[in-house]
């Protein structure tokens with residue numbers, strides 16, 4: 133058993149930023165992460181991070197706020213969005229002072245490029261490896277801060293004393309065995325759940341563990357039905373080709389060579405919001421104007437110099453995984469499951485309804501993205517709300533003291549549950565269920581949804597949950613580096629989170645942002661300008677709703 137004042141679960145950008153901030157308040161901080169911090173999925177972020185610096189055109193936090201509210205299809209909470217956009221410039225300069233090397237303008241300022249539907253060139257970047265650069269800079273700061281890192285510890289469950297969160301249980305991947313991690317405050321920063329879909333841009337580790345832990349402990353999840361499909365992913369494996377390619381002036385063409393986006397978004401074209409571009413691409417493909425299930429991302433007119441300077445990572449990805457050199461020919465791309473807007477319901481300080489529990493980053497939903505996230509806003513969310521949740525957790529601990537009692541029986545209960553999993557020798561293998569889940573989610577809860585498809589999806593997820601509950605076979609019975617066991621545990625979270633997503637999607641009988649219902653094609657503010665809250669009800673999903681915070685901008689028709 134170990135103990136810290138603040139324990140952060142997850143060591144991506146949100147988790148490390150939270151831990152660094154908490155340590156500044158003089159409290160004892162520990163970080164638990166199933167991956168080594170620099171292997172966290174934030175490192176895959178390519179295109180950049182938004183902040184209204186105004187280095188490439190007129191901009192302001194207010195303008196950033198407005199375009200984020202509009203991009204969210206008015207489901208984002210406007211108070212939270214205003215906080216993020218106001219804090220953004222300060223957080224970027226702080227990252228720079230920590231050592232982040234951003235790309236530069238001719239006169240030495242931080243360069244910025246336009247991203248879809250942003251309304252101004254606002255995305256700061258380090259070529260097209262922004263996440264990699266930021267992750268390493270924060271890791272340096274984490275090491276410097278003296279925070280204790282338990283890397284390759286897999287958090288299993290939140291531990292509560294009936295009222296407040298008092299820690300987590302975790303499986304030590306290196307040595308095997310369940311560890312108790314006692315804390316006065318726990319910050320969940322466990323990232324997204326993209327792996328519940330096939331053809332996703334997300335890494336194998338994006339399995340929704342933290343959301344599922346919170347849900348099982350009785351903390352509601354918000355707006356789970358909203359899954360973003362990114363318009364430019366490679367067909368073969370879902371690898372992302374950054375929106376920065378269109379920000380730098382790339383075109384989308386169909387089989388006839390037409391720049392079709394202007395038929396759908398006459399003003400913004402390729403730089404419309406992601407939900408709009410993904411639907412347009414899918415329509416082109418479905419109506420027979422695609423190229424073998426894809427459309428073409430054409431960068432050839434940008435020239436070798438610009439591509440090599442600003443998009444070299446994307447060029448390498450296209451050459452390695454699609455066999456095309458974008459200097460010479462267009463890249464075939466299609467929409468792929470990319471970012472989950474929903475998550476653990478928090479306030480603007482990362483606090484959840486459970487005392488002692490906080491959340492930040494992609495696993496949280498403070499609701500700055502609403503029904504559709506703007507490119508570049510997620511990295512910003514991780515550092516702004518990572519910092520704020522770390523500060524809140526530390527300040528609350530300093531004010532309130534120790535917190536509740538961590539009963540050692542929590543560790544024994546978890547040990548027994550793991551033992552039962554390892555005892556199963558007959559039944560299905562986890563990967564079979566995982567593949568079926570990813571397939572059905574892509575087919576029936578994808579870009580275009582209908583009641584019929586969603587009901588079929590729910591039935592399939594229910595069936596998968598029942599089969600999982602009967603016991604899946606973990607063939608590796610060992611205790612050290614048992615990735616077979618970890619994948620079986622992750623599958624449980626994925627199934628629960630898929631259920632929350634599809635249940636929310638069935639109920640929401642409107643189209644808003646990334647949730648596009650062919651049977652309810654219009655946005656319905658009268659009935660649906662509200663957040664879905666998914667609660668745990670004896671293993672099942674129970675829904676209720678909560679109002680959206682509107683401060684400045686009344687909902688309006690959203691066109692690009």
Ligand SMILES: Cc1cc2nc3c(=O)[nH]c(=O)nc-3n(C[C@H](O)[C@H](O)[C@H](O)COP(=O)(O)OP(=O)(O)OC[C@H]3O[C@@H](n4cnc5c(N)ncnc54)[C@H](O)[C@@H]3O)c2cc1C
Nearest residue numbers: 142143144146166167174179180287323493494508510511
């Ligand atoms: C390919 C790609 C490109 C992107 N590009 C951009 C971009 O250019 N700009 C932008 O704004 N956004 C981008 N995004 C989105 C953005 O990168 C992510 O939303 C963001 O980085 C998530 O950060 P995070 O800290 O919340 O989670 P992550 O970086 O995913 O970190 C999660 C952490 O939680 C840990 N963890 C998870 N489960 C457990 C568990 N059970 N026990 C212990 N630890 C656990 C992991 O080890 C990891 O350390 C991109 C996303 C993808 C997939």
